[in-house]
Amino acid sequence: MVMTLNALEDGVRAIISKMPSGECGQRLEALGLYPGKAITKISGMPFRGPVTILLDQRQIAIGHGVSSRLIVDTAGSGGNSP
Amino acid sequence: MAPCDGRCSSCGGCLPKTPSSPSPEECTKRILLTGNPNVGKSAFFSRLTGVHAMSSNYPGTTVGFMEGTLRTEGSCYRLVDVPGAYTLEPTNEAEEIARRLIEDGGDRIIIVMDATALERNLVLALQVLEKGIPSIVALNMVDEARHRGVLVDAAALEEELGVPVVQTVAVTGQGIRELVVRLDEARISPLSATPRDERWQRIGAIVSRVQRVVHRHHTWRDRLEDLSVHKLWGALIGICVLSLSYMVVREIGEGLINRLLEPFFESAVRPVLMRVSDLLGPGSSLHTLLIGTLFDGQIDFEQSFGVISTGLYVEFVMVLPYIVAFYAVLSFLEDSGYLPRLAILFDSLLHRIGIHGYAVIPTLLGLGCNVPGILATRVLESRRERFIAATLISVAVPCAALQAMVVGVLGSIGLRYVLLVYGALLLSWVVLGRVMHKLLPGFSPELIVEIPPYRMPSLHAFAVKLWFRVRGFLLEATPLVLGGILLANLLTTAGVIGFLSNLVAPVFNVVLGLPASAAGAILLGILRKDVAVGMLVPLGLSANQLVVATVTLSMTFPCIATFVVLWKELGARDTARSLGIMVLTAFTAGGILNAIFSFFS
Numbered sequence: 122m123v124m125t126l127n128a129l130e131d132g133v134r135a136i137i138s139k140m141p142s143g144e145c146g147q148r149l150e151a152l153g154l155y156p157g158k159a160i161t162k163i164s165g166m167p168f169r170g171p172v173t174i175l176l177d178q179r180q181i182a183i184g185h186g187v188s189s190r191l192i193v194d195t196a197g198s199g200g201n202s203p
Numbered sequence: 204m205a206p207c208d209g210r211c212s213s214c215g216g217c218l219p220k221t222p223s224s225p226s227p228e229e230c231t232k233r234i235l236l237t238g239n240p241n242v243g244k245s246a247f248f249s250r251l252t253g254v255h256a257m258s259s260n261y262p263g264t265t266v267g268f269m270e271g272t273l274r275t276e277g278s279c280y281r282l283v284d285v286p287g288a289y290t291l292e293p294t295n296e297a298e299e300i301a302r303r304l305i306e307d308g309g310d311r312i313i314i315v316m317d318a319t320a321l322e323r324n325l326v327l328a329l330q331v332l333e334k335g336i337p338s339i340v341a342l343n344m345v346d347e348a349r350h351r352g353v354l355v356d357a358a359a360l361e362e363e364l365g366v367p368v369v370q371t372v373a374v375t376g377q378g379i380r381e382l383v384v385r386l387d388e389a390r391i392s393p394l395s396a397t398p399r400d401e402r403w404q405r406i407g408a409i410v411s412r413v414q415r416v417v418h419r420h421h422t423w424r425d426r427l428e429d430l431s432v433h434k435l436w437g438a439l440i441g442i443c444v445l446s447l448s449y450m451v452v453r454e455i456g457e458g459l460i461n462r463l464l465e466p467f468f469e470s471a472v473r474p475v476l477m478r479v480s481d482l483l484g485p486g487s488s489l490h491t492l493l494i495g496t497l498f499d500g501q502i503d504f505e506q507s508f509g510v511i512s513t514g515l516y517v518e519f520v521m522v523l524p525y526i527v528a529f530y531a532v533l534s535f536l537e538d539s540g541y542l543p544r545l546a547i548l549f550d551s552l553l554h555r556i557g558i559h560g561y562a563v564i565p566t567l568l569g570l571g572c573n574v575p576g577i578l579a580t581r582v583l584e585s586r587r588e589r590f591i592a593a594t595l596i597s598v599a600v601p602c603a604a605l606q607a608m609v610v611g612v613l614g615s616i617g618l619r620y621v622l623l624v625y626g627a628l629l630l631s632w633v634v635l636g637r638v639m640h641k642l643l644p645g646f647s648p649e650l651i652v653e654i655p656p657y658r659m660p661s662l663h664a665f666a667v668k669l670w671f672r673v674r675g676f677l678l679e680a681t682p683l684v685l686g687g688i689l690l691a692n693l694l695t696t697a698g699v700i701g702f703l704s705n706l707v708a709p710v711f712n713v714v715l716g717l718p719a720s721a722a723g724a725i726l727l728g729i730l731r732k733d734v735a736v737g738m739l740v741p742l743g744l745s746a747n748q749l750v751v752a753t754v755t756l757s758m759t760f761p762c763i764a765t766f767v768v769l770w771k772e773l774g775a776r777d778t779a780r781s782l783g784i785m786v787l788t789a790f791t792a793g794g795i796l797n798a799i800f801s802f803f804s
Binding site: 149151153164169178183187 | 289290292320322323326351353403432433434437543546547548554559560648649650651652653654656
């Protein structure tokens with residue numbers, strides 16, 4: 122299922138299908154996020170707070186606005202973290 | 204003036220040349236120490252040069268650069284600690300500095316890579332290798348990687364990159380010798396430049412050949428890392444950490460004052476000062492300067508206001524204990540890796556005042572001293588954010604020295620007056636942030652930050668860090684505190700303070716409800732705020748007046764050290780704007796408090 126990172130449930134693994142455009146996308150890419158990469162959502166903070174994901178055993182926090190522009194796909198992402 | 208051997212990464216101060224470091228003409232070769240943020244570059248730097256560089260467990264500890272000398276057999280190098288960067292396409296001030304330093308070139312580059320996050324680290328590594336500078340890779344944190352089940356084949360990586368790869372653990376010193384020995388093997392990588400759209404493919408191919416991940420069970424640390432960013436548990440952990448930190452600071456601070464320093468001053472320093480007082484003769488001008496006024500023939504450490512009576516007492520008994528206590532707790536939090544998690548908790552709130560969650564780190568540093576706090580705003584991405592964060596720090600974040608005096612002076616009258624001061628500052632912080640966020644053009648970027656793993660701070664690193672911070676305080680504050688009191692006494696004797704006070708008296712009377720004499724203290728706050736609070740004590744103000752004066756004093760003009768760093772970071776125009784905001788906010792907040800007090804009395 123394709124959805125925004127915000128909408129993804131906690132603890133669920135997904136593949137990044139589309140990155141936000143512009144500088145935010147570049148900053149995310151610098152941290153190792155790119156289309157095709159698998160991530161696991163750890164949590165989303167209330168009151169439009171940031172989302173924390175697990176990327177190759179490393180936590181990354183992403184602001185609410187950006188994570189609503191990061192599109193992920195839950196299909197074909199089963200199995201354990203690489 | 205002695206030449207600087209480097210700039211302190213936390214305070215921007217000049218590090219004096221160490222006697223053992225050879226003259227620059229001996230050491231013309233330059234080595235750059237680069238890598239992603241929080242991979243241990245500063246720990247390497249300290250190990251290799253013996254020059255202390257502040258290191259912590261969060262990205263962005265080093266925001267300026269430092270230089271030191273590295274001697275190997277037969278060679279001598281200038282080693283540059285480059286701020287951490289994820290990429291050479293800069294996204295913030297620290298990365299811009301890193302890009303410039305690497306563009307300037309060097310004779311060698313040490314690329315420090317985090318073995319636990321190889322893929323991401325290869326982005327910068329490949330970009331740096333393209334620069335055609337002889338390079339060597341330090342594959343750091345191999346112990347941590349092994350622990351996490353990530354096995355990296357260093358020999359295979361050496362093959363892939365075409366430059367030497369040494370496995371290291373910088374915090375313990377493992378592999379450092381080998382790195383130094385193999386420094387001369389550094390060579391230009393044969394790799395061709397990677398087109399941007401093929402970057403991840405190429406990196407993926409390298410990773411698949413050199414890295415193996417074995418399954419391992421979840422540890423309690425993984426659980427704690429997940430819980431710390433959980434909606435509910437995260438907030439609870441945050442509240443616990445902050446209240447515990449506060450209690451520990453109070454315990455250490457008060458313990459040092461009541462059990463050690465106060466008794467020492469009473470039993471050992473007082474008799475000596477009384478002898479000096481007798482020798483000088485009360486009433487002589489030198490007595491007024493050094494010892495100050497006697498009360499019932501005795502020195503009152505808080506009120507006498509002589510350079511060696513109140514001056515020494517303020518610095519060593521009232522302020523120093525809290526400096527030690529605050530930095531002990533802060534250093535522990537920094538090294539544990541908790542601070543970036545606070546950024547996640549506070550992001551939502553801070554977004555509403557125009558900065559994002561990561562600004563909690565500069566703000567917390569500002570609670571120790573505004574100078575490193577304002578320097579640390581370099582981790583924020585936009586100029587607008589840096590302006591808001593720096594202005595908020597200088598207006599409404601009281602430094603540890605000022606807080607110690609507020610607690611010391613107002614705390615003895617009643618806890619509620621201390622709380623009033625903190626409440627007024629917190630409210631001003633929120634309101635001013637909100638106003639700047641609404642009025643300043645532009646928008647603020649979002650939080651995007653890597654959260655480091657939790658780590659048990661090493662006792663040695665902790666002790667060294669605390670020592671350097673306390674030493675830094677003593678070196679910087681002592682001349683200013685003693686000189687400030689001397690200057691205050693001289694200006695009062697010469698009538699300058701009286702003249703200036705009368706000039707601003709109407710404003711102080713009407714707006715703040717303060718006598719003209721309080722103006723002198725607030726003016727001298729420009730030198731040091733702790734001394735200024737000390738100057739309020741002998742004026743015989745009411746508790747309410749003390750609160751108004753303290754709040755106004757905290758918020759108005761920054762102390763001289765903060766002013767200098769604001770100027771360097773923001774430039775002349777924005778510093779002027781920031782100063783305008785400070786004065787306006789200070790008098791507004793002081794005026795409102797005064798109005799409230801007069802309404803209720």
